[in-house]
Amino acid sequence: MxxxxxxxxxxxxxxxxxxxxxxxxxxxxxxxxxxxxxxxxxxxxxDGYITGYRAKLSRRAMGLGVLAFAQVRFSVHDRTLADRFEREVLAIDRVISCHNISGTADYLLKIVATDLDEYGDFMRDVLRTLPGVTSVESMLSLREVKPDDGLPAY
Known part of the structure; x- marks a missing residue:
């Protein structure tokens, strides 16, 4: 570059x-x-500084009233299991970002849902059934103070 x-x-x-x-x-x-x-x-x-162009959609206008963050933990730290988890997460539209993190959790996911009922169903039927997942801690966004508008051009 x-x-x-x-x-x-x-x-x-x-x-x-x-x-x-x-x-x-x-x-x-x-x-x-x-x-x-x-x-x-x-x-x-x-040179890869600009990786693409896209429309920024309104979460509320799209009917996605819930924004949640989920800390996902594994009890067994196996590369094959982590790779399977990551592949499956990439295919889930409700997960809008996923980060492998340090600390007490293994992954931090940003998730959208229409309402709390749908989020609860997603947690039970999808997230907790992913390979390697032994526990999930959710945090619900009450109000978005500063949205992710991309990287600053330092």
């Missing part, structure tokens, strides 16, 4: 707020003409 300069960082900062901005407007915002801005944008994509 190439080193980022201030113009690259400015481009990334604008794109994190508006990924659909036309190149002409992006160039104007960062103080470049279109051609050099386009070149930088393509390089940022090719």
């Amino acid at each position: 190439n080193e980022l300069d201030n113009l690259d960082r400015a481009i990334l900062a604008v794109l994190t707020r508006d990924g659909r901005i036309p190149v002409a407007k992006l160039a104007e915002r960062v103080g470049l003409s279109e051609t050099p801005c386009t070149r930088r944008l393509k390089r940022l994509e090719q």
Whole structure:
């Protein structure tokens, strides 16, 4: 990867707020003409700084009123079991992020559900039945103070 300069960082900062901005407007915002801005944008994509573009969906508008975090623990720490767990988690749409963590738990999952009943069913019928899982501790989000809007462009 190439080193980022201030113009690259400015481009990334604008794109994190508006990924659909036309190149002409992006160039104007960062103080470049279109051609050099386009070149930088393509390089940022090719170098892996920009991994894709997507729409940010409203959880509430999608009918997903529950946001939960689940700490998942294993009693046996076996690589094959962990690999199976991770493969299965990747296929579950309700799990919107999964992190292998340090501390008393093995994984931290961010999960969405329509309501508490559906979340309870998901816990009983899906999460607790995954390979290796021996215990799950849930924490429900009462209010989202700062949403995940992507990485800052330092």
